Amino acid sequence: MIARDDDLPEIAPARPAWLMTLADLALLLVAFFVFMQANQLDGGTLARGIRAGFGGADTGADVPPAPMPVAASALDGFAPGSAEVPAPVAPLVGWATEALRDPRATLAVTGMVDGTTTDVDAATQSPALLAADRARSVASVLIAHGIDPRRIALTAAGHPGRRSVSVTTGFAGNRQSVAAPVSAPPAAHTRT
Template sequence: MSAALSPDSWDEIAPARSVWLITLADLALLLVGFFVLLQAHREADRSKLLAGLRSGFGAEMPAPVGPMAVARARVEGYAPGGTSADLGAALAWARDAARDTRTVITITGSTTPEDDVDPRTGSAAILAADRARAVAVALVAQGAVSPDRLILRVAPGQRRAVTLSVGFAGDPENQTGDPQ
């Protein structure tokens, strides 16, 4: 006859496996699985793989990195609701700044918060866009910079001006996004 075990004797029975060993084995299998995933996607597009991993973990995409600004100029003297100003100095500055083909020029049109709106639509954003577009058209018309090296932005509610920022965008031959 076998002896009956009392509830107090359960502590005396040794487990078949240690709990930490099972946890370690699970961790090792997860790590091996991750490396198998990386090896399987070795030829895949790196940005798509990273985006998939971010979405799987619920992480948001990082903000796109634009060209690093290295110098700025400003066009002022706009009348309220107007799109014309003296562009001479800014165009000369932009022509000089755009000599390096690794740069882009960001043109940001802006308006003041009070009564500086487009006369036809009443929109400050449209007026800011019109100001930026007028500067961009003047730059392209003078042959100072090609249109593919211009970025237009609007910032209504800032000040009555257009800001030109020359930024370093990198070598056109190396547009993979990988640091060298």
């Protein structure tokens, strides 16, 4: 049997193309105004709001961002299970002193263990404690050579095969303020 035109169901008319374009434009405008409103908040308030939105704990205090790493050096040669600083330290101290000439730079001193059962703290059998002890030992050497302790942050990490301390310099400051343009002194008028 052949279907006739009056036997087929009626097809609903499609939405006009301009209606979809108008809906897209309206959503873009809403997103733009939400973005403009969010930019009126200070950075700390916005960060706390985002942290709370993702289920993070709100400490009420602004957490400063970690310094952006710029350069790194290392002190290798630690004996297994030891936090005694191996010699020589002069190259590391010279590098750190030069890196901290910029007052916006900081040092991150990271102690590392090799991951073996012999490279652990003798008293507690903790590799994390040994890594922290290595970082503290190197930081104390840097401080003894004139590095400001407020510019040093200590961390500990385990990297298989590395019995060392990594020292990373990072940029922790803000952009330098742009100096106001110096106006030229008024020209002296001479009479002729």
